[in-house]
Structure formats: C-alpha cells, structure tokens
Amino acid sequence: MQSLTLSTQLIQQVVDLARRAGAAIMEIYNQADVGTVYKExxxxxxxxxxxxxxxxxxxLTxxxxDLPVLSEESRSKPYEERRTWSRFWxxxxxxxxxxxxxxxxxxxxNIALIEDGEPVAGVVHAPAVQTTYWSARGLGAFKQTAAAAAQPIRAAVPASAPMLVVASRSHSGAETEAFLAKLRELGDIDVISIGSSLKLCLVAExxxxxxxxxxxxxxWDTAAAHSVVVEAGGTVTNLKGETLQYNKADLLNPYFAVLGDLPPELRAQIVERL
Structure with a gap:
C-alpha cells in the first residue's frame, strides 16, 4: 500500500469488505444453531x-x-515476527x-490499519443494525446507516447534565461502579449499556x-473504533492519559478511557476521577 493520501479508495474497499463479512455473519445469525464452541x-x-x-x-491479503493481517482467530503469530511489522491490518x-x-x-x-503502533484507519460495521463507522487519518470520521447517506461525525457533547456514560453490556465490575460514584460528584449521570466496540462509537458520534x-x-477489540474516535476529535488513553499502543507482545490493552471532545474543565474533572 502506498501513502495514506491514497487511502480514501482503500477505506471504501475495506468498508465494502466489512459489509460483506457482516452479510455472511447474518446468514448464520438467523439460523437456529450458530455453532458455538469454547476456546482455551x-x-x-x-x-x-x-x-x-x-x-x-x-x-485483505x-x-x-504486502501487508500482514493479524486477526483474533489467527493470533498465534509470534511476537518475534510481529515486532518487525511497521504497518499491518x-x-x-x-x-x-x-x-x-x-x-x-x-x-x-472491526478492521483497523495499524502504523507504527497506532491505528491510522478503521472500519466498524454493525450488521444487525446496518450501521457502519469508518475513518482514516486526516480524512475524518463518518457514519452511515441503511436509512441515510454517510455523514461526518464529531465527538462533541454539550457539557450539560446529566452526563452520558457508556458501560459494557456484558462486562462490568466494582471498579467501574466506584468510578461512577466519583463521577456523580459532578452531578447527575445517565449510564448507557451496549455491547462491542459500539461503546467507543457512541462517544465518537x-x-x-x-x-x-x-x-x-x-x-483487536478497540483498534478500529479507536481510529474513529480520534478522527472524530476524541481521545482513547490509558488511565495515565497515554494513548493506547498496538502490536504489544501480549496484545492486551490496559484499562482505558474514551473521552469525547469535551470542554477542558469538564475533561480535567473526569480525568481526575479515573
């Protein structure tokens, strides 16, 4: 692949690919048995x-x-090989x-393009609701639904009460509840529960x-939506405020926070409570 100045066409091809994968997924989703097994x-x-x-x-191949592909279902690729990758899917x-x-x-x-440890482009497609988010560095972030053409999105939310906080549908715990309790010191909050990388996309839009x-x-859980958030004007950082890095040896993310394009005072108050 050449420079990202040529990425508009590339990203549209990846959007189409994600939608094709979504259509294949939905064929199985609509069957009585989706063939579930359990990994190690x-x-x-x-x-x-x-x-x-x-x-x-x-x-993608x-x-x-010329670009390697790392998928959740092919993560056995050794780090000694991966560490030499400057750019990969x-x-x-x-x-x-x-x-x-x-x-x-x-x-x-989720399909992301990683360059030097950072997601520089991403596609997030939700096939059941026919919604697609995508982004590329310097080109912005977009959302398209079955009912509307693609529109640019921004991670800008008015600093009004109640504060809207996204939480995981299937994963929560005492640390999240403790943070929400500290956040309530700032005023009323509403918690939105949703699954998958759609959580990051809600902040992005x-x-x-x-x-x-x-x-x-x-x-792989966060990379594509991370790109969408950043291109929409938000941030994805660890709890120390450092941008998440990709292609680490263990491929494991630290605890992190996704923030929209918020007023500086509100952002500082939130970060103080993380």
Missing amino acids: DNSPLTQADLVSHRLIVGE KLTP LVDPIDGTKEFIKRNGEFTV GAAHLYPRYGPTME
Whole structure:
C-alpha cells in the first residue's frame, strides 16, 4: 500500500469488505444453531467468527498483499515476527460474540490499519443494525446507516447534565461502579449499556461523553473504533492519559478511557476521577 493520501479508495474497499463479512455473519445469525464452541480461555467462538475471519483475511491479503493481517482467530503469530511489522491490518471478525449469541444485535466487524503502533484507519460495521463507522487519518470520521447517506461525525457533547456514560453490556465490575460514584460528584449521570466496540462509537458520534473501561480487552477489540474516535476529535488513553499502543507482545490493552471532545474543565474533572 502506498501513502495514506491514497487511502480514501482503500477505506471504501475495506468498508465494502466489512459489509460483506457482516452479510455472511447474518446468514448464520438467523439460523437456529450458530455453532458455538469454547476456546482455551473459555471465550465463545461461533461458526460466524470463523466465516468472517476467513473472508476478511483472504480479501485483505488480495487487496494489500504486502501487508500482514493479524486477526483474533489467527493470533498465534509470534511476537518475534510481529515486532518487525511497521504497518499491518488488525481484525476482529466479530467483536461482541457474547452479544451475537444472545442475539441482541450489538456486535460488530472491526478492521483497523495499524502504523507504527497506532491505528491510522478503521472500519466498524454493525450488521444487525446496518450501521457502519469508518475513518482514516486526516480524512475524518463518518457514519452511515441503511436509512441515510454517510455523514461526518464529531465527538462533541454539550457539557450539560446529566452526563452520558457508556458501560459494557456484558462486562462490568466494582471498579467501574466506584468510578461512577466519583463521577456523580459532578452531578447527575445517565449510564448507557451496549455491547462491542459500539461503546467507543457512541462517544465518537457525540452520543455520550465518555466510556471508562476497567477490565481486560484485546487490541483487536478497540483498534478500529479507536481510529474513529480520534478522527472524530476524541481521545482513547490509558488511565495515565497515554494513548493506547498496538502490536504489544501480549496484545492486551490496559484499562482505558474514551473521552469525547469535551470542554477542558469538564475533561480535567473526569480525568481526575479515573
């Protein structure tokens, strides 16, 4: 792949690929049995995960044969090999497999382009609700639904009460509750529960002020939506305020916070309580 000045066409091709993967996923989603098994870490894996993985990896390899592809379902690639990658695709064939199994529609296809440890482009497609988010560095962030053409999005939320906080549908805990209690010192809050990387996308489109994550996630869970958030004017950082890095040895994210494009005083008050 050449420089990112040529990435508009590339990203549209990746958007189309994510939608094709979404269509394949929905064929299985609508079946009585989605073929669930469990991996060594006891996380679920469905036939749809594998179908999406094979389609995306195969097509990305054709599209950019010079770029490696790392998918959740092919993460056995050793770090000694990966550490030499300056640019590669990072894929989650289905982010929110638990939501897929629950059939609540809150799952996504995530495809990110990583360059020197940072996500520089991303596509997040939610096939059950026919909604796609995408971004590329310097080109902005966009959202498209079945009912409307693509529109640019901004992570700008008025500093008004109540504060809107996104929380995980399937993963929460005492640390999150403790943070929410400290956040209530600033005034009323409303908590929005949703699955998968849609949590980051809500911040990116200005539908929520922030998303705190006190719990384990992997790099493929966040990379694509991370790009969307940043191009929309928000931030994705660890609890020390440092931008999340990608292609680490263990591929594990630290606890992190996603903040919209907030007034400086409000941002400082939130960060103080993380």
